[in-house]
Amino acid sequence: xxxxxxxxxxxxxxxxxxxxxxxxxxxxxxxxxxxxxxxxxxxxxxxxxxxxxxxxxxxxxxxxxxxxxxxxxxxxxxxxxxxxxxxxxxxxxxxxxxxxxxxxxxxxxxxxxxxxxxxxxxxxxxxxxxxxxxxxxxxxxxxxxxxxxxxxxxxxxxxxxxxxxxxxxxxxxxxxxxxxxxxxxxxxxxxxxxxxxxxxxxxxxxxxxxxxxxxxxxxxxxxxxxxxxxxxxxxxxxxxxxxxxxxxxxxxxxxxxxxxxxxxxxxxxxxxxxxxxxxxxxxxxxxxxxxxxxxxxxxxxxxxxxxxxxxxxxxxxxxxxxxxxxxxxxxxxxxxxxxxxxxxxxxxxxxxxxxxxxxxxxxxxxxxxxxxx
Ligand SMILES: C[S@@+](CC[C@H](N)C(=O)[O-])C[C@H]1O[C@@H](n2cnc3c(N)ncnc32)[C@H](O)[C@@H]1O
Numbered sequence: 001x002x003x004x005x006x007x008x009x010x011x012x013x014x015x016x017x018x019x020x021x022x023x024x025x026x027x028x029x030x031x032x033x034x035x036x037x038x039x040x041x042x043x044x045x046x047x048x049x050x051x052x053x054x055x056x057x058x059x060x061x062x063x064x065x066x067x068x069x070x071x072x073x074x075x076x077x078x079x080x081x082x083x084x085x086x087x088x089x090x091x092x093x094x095x096x097x098x099x100x101x102x103x104x105x106x107x108x109x110x111x112x113x114x115x116x117x118x119x120x121x122x123x124x125x126x127x128x129x130x131x132x133x134x135x136x137x138x139x140x141x142x143x144x145x146x147x148x149x150x151x152x153x154x155x156x157x158x159x160x161x162x163x164x165x166x167x168x169x170x171x172x173x174x175x176x177x178x179x180x181x182x183x184x185x186x187x188x189x190x191x192x193x194x195x196x197x198x199x200x201x202x203x204x205x206x207x208x209x210x211x212x213x214x215x216x217x218x219x220x221x222x223x224x225x226x227x228x229x230x231x232x233x234x235x236x237x238x239x240x241x242x243x244x245x246x247x248x249x250x251x252x253x254x255x256x257x258x259x260x261x262x263x264x265x266x267x268x269x270x271x272x273x274x275x276x277x278x279x280x281x282x283x284x285x286x287x288x289x290x291x292x293x294x295x296x297x298x299x300x301x302x303x304x305x306x307x308x309x310x311x312x313x314x315x316x317x318x319x320x321x322x323x324x325x326x327x328x329x330x331x332x333x334x335x336x337x338x339x340x341x342x343x344x345x346x347x348x349x350x351x352x353x354x355x356x357x358x359x360x361x362x363x364x365x366x367x368x369x370x371x372x373x
Pocket of ligand 1: 008011045047063064068087089090118172173174175
């Protein structure tokens with residue numbers, strides 16, 4: 001049995017009947033759960049609640065949507081202008097989630113959730129379309145495999161299941177750990193591909209404090225049970241930084257491990273990250289002051305900010321640092337008079353001449369009495 005067949009088998013059983021050992025206690029928002037059918041709530045194999053990060057109007061993609069719980073919770077938050085897409089590779093899980101689609105559409109007032117068959121490490125490949133292709137073109141000999149690969153390449157390029165830059169928020173609940181280690185890098189690159197510039201990621205998963213040794217990884221039951229496939233806690237964040245995400249953070253960290261195996265702690269966490277905007281870095285004379293409490297900080301693009309100094313930033317980074325993600329850490333100062341604007345590499349950590357921002361508009365997400373909002 002391989003990692004993938006083991007995972008398929010385990011979650012087919014999980015769709016059929018509740019598997020108590022796959023359940024990790026989570027404190028979901030009860031008002032959102034109230035609308036959900038009991039069977040979906042019971043067959044919950046999540047380990048966190050990424051639905052908390054959903055905003056009105058978002059297009060949300062849920063990776064490994066299982067019974068559809070997070071999708072149907074998110075659907076209540078996106079409203080009728082938003083949309084939720086669940087992707088899962090398991091037919092039985094998809095059937096369970098889809099069983100309640102009409103009922104949920106009636107309760108929600110519109111059909112704003114869809115479930116697609118696919119693998120989260122290959123979000124361009126439409127596995128339902130591949131099933132249809134295989135009905136017409138069964139694989140019998142080596143040439144058929146070559147033709148299948150050519151069809152897959154065409155399908156990914158011509159009609160990707162999830163298009164580039166199409167998603168506001170990618171969520172996932174206890175799934176990334178199940179993907180084969182050799183596919184995990186591609187999976188995170190796929191997440192990066194589909195998120196819009198400025199879009200967000202909120203992923204609840206299991207991490208380990210030490211790298212799980214090979215003999216634990218070979219244990220199919222531990223792997224499909226969301227344990228031995230977990231990334232080590234530092235590697236998990238670094239994988240997102242490496243793929244190009246910024247503002248990569250642990251937002252939730254369960255102090256109590258969910259499982260301890262051979263003295264390795266496996267715990268539930270939620271990470272958040274942002275895909276940077278693609279606009280060029282143009283210097284127009286903006287500055288930001290890092291509030292502290294540390295003497296200096298670096299962002300995920302390598303820029304350094306010294307506490308209390310007016311650090312020179314381009315207009316793009318000014319918007320980012322004074323916006324929702326980082327705004328409570330920085331005071332922004334727009335130039336009194338904008339410079340003509342030149343392409344600029346602000347990675348050097350230069351301090352802005354006071355004269356350039358004197359009299360400029362200050363942007364401060366914290367209230368005048370100093371209490372951060
Ligand atoms: C632990 S369950 C979590 C289900 C759901 N997110 C929840 O909160 O209950 C893992 C789900 O991910 C799916 N899955 C595992 N590996 C996958 C992959 N590589 N691509 C797509 N789905 C996958 C499984 O079929 C299963 O439904």
